[in-house]
Amino acid sequence: MYKVKVYVTLRENVLDPQGNAVKGALHSLSYHEVQDVRIGKFMELTLAKSDRDIDELVKDMCEKLLANTVIEDYRYDIEEVVVQ
Amino acid sequence: MYKVKVYVTLRENVLDPQGNAVKGALHSLSYHEVQDVRIGKFMELTLAKSDRDIDELVKDMCEKLLANTVIEDYRYDIEEVVVQ
Numbered sequence: 001m002y003k004v005k006v007y008v009t010l011r012e013n014v015l016d017p018q019g020n021a022v023k024g025a026l027h028s029l030s031y032h033e034v035q036d037v038r039i040g041k042f043m044e045l046t047l048a049k050s051d052r053d054i055d056e057l058v059k060d061m062c063e064k065l066l067a068n069t070v071i072e073d074y075r076y077d078i079e080e081v082v083v084q
Numbered sequence: 085m086y087k088v089k090v091y092v093t094l095r096e097n098v099l100d101p102q103g104n105a106v107k108g109a110l111h112s113l114s115y116h117e118v119q120d121v122r123i124g125k126f127m128e129l130t131l132a133k134s135d136r137d138i139d140e141l142v143k144d145m146c147e148k149l150l151a152n153t154v155i156e157d158y159r160y161d162i163e164e165v166v167v168q
Contacts, residue, residue, distance in 0.1 A: 019127075022149070033136070038129075039126070041124070041125065042123070042125060043122070044123075048117045050116075066106070
């Protein structure tokens, strides 16, 4: 079994209105230290073992569904879990 | 300057309809290895230095705005960046 963590973030040159809204809200709560906020997605997947290569499988899933590669970047960590 | 990464995830006993939808979509794309998907948020904040303690500041922001602690857990990493 594998536990996979996928991080999807907006590319650097893409505007992030949600992040700007959060920044504004933090400023209005007097957190004036905040200079920038970028919001992305964090996904935790549990995968069963199969014949397919796990790294390729996760990359495939990211490219096809989990991330929109036109405007988003992704990275992932794969951790193998031994079920006892 | 600090770069702070905040991870907000749904608590374990809270249903995740968005995660279930993604799981269904992955299955329909023939990724039958996928057993579970949980979706959370990933936020990257840039903070200026101030008199306030950075750890307390971030915790405060999470409790007050970034996470809904009734249904969500959060964790964060703080990295100090030296501007040259």
